[in-house]
Amino acid sequence: ERRAPPDKIAIIGAGIGGTSAAYYLRQKFGKGVKIDLFERGEVGGRLATLTVRGQEYEAGGSVIHPLNLHMKRFVKDLGLSTVQSYGGLMGVYNGERLVFEESSWFIINMIKLIWQYGFQSLRMHMWVEDALDKFMRIYRYQSHDYAFSSVEKLLHSLGGDEFLGMLNRTLLETLQKAGFSEKFLNEMVAPVMRVNFGQSMNINGFVGAVSMSCADSGLWAVEGGNKLVCSRLLEASKGNLIHGSVMYIEEKTRTKQTGNPTKMYEVVYQTGSETRSDFYDIVLVATPLNRKMSNITFLNFDPPIEEFHQYYQHIVTTLIKGQLNSTIFTSRHLDEFDLSTILTTDSSDLFINSIGIVSSVRENNPQPSKGGTYVWKIFSQEILTKEQILKLFLSYDYAVKQPWLAYPHYKPPEKCPPIVLHDRLYYLNGIEFAASAMEMSAIAAHNAALLAYHRWNEHAHMIDQEDLYEKLKTEL
Numbered sequence: 033e034r035r036a037p038p039d040k041i042a043i044i045g046a047g048i049g050g051t052s053a054a055y056y057l058r059q060k061f062g063k064g065v066k067i068d069l070f071e072r073g074e075v076g077g078r079l080a081t082l083t084v085r086g087q088e089y090e091a092g093g094s095v096i097h098p099l100n101l102h103m104k105r106f107v108k109d110l111g112l113s114t115v116q117s118y119g120g121l122m123g124v125y126n127g128e129r130l131v132f133e134e135s136s137w138f139i140i141n142m143i144k145l146i147w148q149y150g151f152q153s154l155r156m157h158m159w160v161e162d163a164l165d166k167f168m169r170i171y172r173y174q175s176h177d178y179a180f181s182s183v184e185k186l187l188h189s190l191g192g193d194e195f196l197g198m199l200n201r202t203l204l205e206t207l208q209k210a211g212f213s214e215k216f217l218n219e220m221v222a223p224v225m226r227v228n229f230g231q232s233m234n235i236n237g238f239v240g241a242v243s244m245s246c247a248d249s250g251l252w253a254v255e256g257g258n259k260l261v262c263s264r265l266l267e268a269s270k271g272n273l274i275h276g277s278v279m280y281i282e283e284k285t286r287t288k289q290t291g292n293p294t295k296m297y298e299v300v301y302q303t304g305s306e307t308r309s310d311f312y313d314i315v316l317v318a319t320p321l322n323r324k325m326s327n328i329t330f331l332n333f334d335p336p337i338e339e340f341h342q343y344y345q346h347i348v349t350t351l352i353k354g355q356l357n358s359t360i361f362t363s364r365h366l367d368e369f370d371l372s373t374i375l376t377t378d379s380s381d382l383f384i385n386s387i388g389i390v391s392s393v394r395e396n397n398p399q400p401s402k403g404g405t406y407v408w409k410i411f412s413q414e415i416l417t418k419e420q421i422l423k424l425f426l427s428y429d430y431a432v433k434q435p436w437l438a439y440p441h442y443k444p445p446e447k448c449p450p451i452v453l454h455d456r457l458y459y460l461n462g463i464e465f466a467a468s469a470m471e472m473s474a475i476a477a478h479n480a481a482l483l484a485y486h487r488w489n490e491h492a493h494m495i496d497q498e499d500l501y502e503k504l505k506t507e508l
């Protein structure tokens with residue numbers, strides 16, 4: 033017999049994690065449950081755009097992998113359109129010179145890669161493919177409604193001890209053990225980690241593989257901005273958006289209309305200058321839990337809910353419209369310079385991690401303006417000074433910046449925070465310590481919705497099932 037559904041569910045945070053959780057919770061619990069989403073900033077969270085001179089550009093999460101099936105599904109079901117991410121030609125700068133330059137001719141590229149690195153690019157491609165293949169099992173598990181009570185159990189069900197090993201070792205250790213050369217690692221792998229996660233090859237091997245998958249072709253984005261997925265998910269889930277900052281969550285006993293005393297969670301939040309509160313049967317936290325970010329206190333829990341002190345990486349996105357000073361990277365002048373993305377090695381000692389031409393959220397291809405100038409996106413550890421901008425650009429029209437506490441500072445062995453914080457209190461963002469990406473938040477949201485549903489209805493057999501891959505292989 034099924035238990036009556038909960039009356040009210042709270043979700044803290046309306047980024048892609050929180051809004052997709054609302055969507056999946058609605059699918060599982062049906063239309064009778066009230067779903068409140070608390071958001072203190074903008075719907076979308078780290079999916080955000082910067083508007084400059086009437087044009088919008090992605091400032092946070094920008095590219096989506098062609099095999100990110102939840103994101104693909106959302107776009108299709110929510111009536112959105114996609115744009116292909118601009119490729120262009122990529123170069124790698126080591127502080128002295130460009131150690132690698134892509135060519136627009138496929139065959140020339142292949143020859144260059146083999147000449148410089150032997151068959152290591154191909155081996156890297158196969159290493160990523162193998163990890164991605166195993167990672168894709170999650171979609172099958174979730175379509176059969178299976179849930180996991182910890183990130184480690186989820187990863188183990190996908191890739192066994194190998195995935196847990198990747199979480200516990202640095203990417204550098206993992207790839208050195210696999211026989212990749214120092215030169216290839218420094219010139220081809222480290223620059224990808226710098227552009228994607230602002231960190232070195234000391235990040236964990238799992239996030240390293242996710243990051244390397246960005247080198248695949250077919251990356252895409254949502255036309256009009258990736259954050260549109262969040263607002264559409266919110267609408268489709270019929271969630272009730274509350275603009276407010278959650279301060280405390282406390283467990284209390286309440287007497288419901290049925291007359292039974294019931295354990296509920298009181299969510300206390302600030303909206304404008306007012307402090308308000310409301311009671312919920314289930315709460316999902318869909319924002320990183322730490323003092324610097326969400327600043328949520330768990331009051332009077334027995335046993336107490338631990339505080340998380342994990343550090344998030346500070347990264348600055350800067351958009352600059354201007355004429356690049358190509359001589360910083362090469363002796364060639366701009367009219368002979370055809371690279372549209374320049375990555376940097378760890379040894380480059382430059383004040384930027386990467387620089388690349390971007391298009392607005394409505395364009396497929398970046399268009400130069402009259403003077404041949406483009407809009408460039410720069411990732412750096414610190415806010416760029418005017419002197420630094422003037423070193424990079426011969427002239428520029430504008431520079432706008434967006435600082436972020438962007439993603440975890442990865443430090444394997446990685447211990448991912450728990451998903452179940454308390455009986456009916458769930459935490460989604462622990463998954464970011466395996467890897468931070470839009471799709472990872474959507475996977476965590478689907479998992480948390482299934483977990484909340486199965487725990488509510490005491491379906492223990494749908495949680496933490498061992499050998500799922502084998503079991504589902506025999507099912508039609």
Ligand SMILES: Cc1cc2nc3c(=O)[nH]c(=O)nc-3n(C[C@H](O)[C@H](O)[C@H](O)COP(=O)(O)OP(=O)(O)OC[C@H]3O[C@@H](n4cnc5c(N)ncnc54)[C@H](O)[C@@H]3O)c2cc1C
Nearest residue numbers: 045047048049072077078092093094095278326438469470
């Ligand atoms: C610069 C940058 C580039 C990136 N590039 C990519 C990329 O290309 N591809 C990719 O897949 N991923 C990328 N990512 C990662 C991706 O953006 C994140 O993993 C994802 O957006 C996280 O979503 P989330 O919903 O889990 O968290 P968030 O988006 O952080 O959402 C949490 C929300 O909770 C709200 N909140 C916090 N505290 C409270 C509170 N106390 N009360 C109420 N509300 C609260 C916040 O305002 C926020 O809106 C990038 C991230 C950054 C910063």
Ligand SMILES: CC(C)=CCC/C(C)=C/CC/C(C)=C/CSC[C@H](N)C(=O)O
Nearest residue numbers: 094095096097227228242245469471472
């Ligand atoms: C989850 C899987 C299997 C794949 C996701 C791959 C992916 C798209 C990862 C993105 C990770 C990330 C944080 C990228 C940041 S920078 C992105 C881009 N280079 C930019 O210019 O904004």
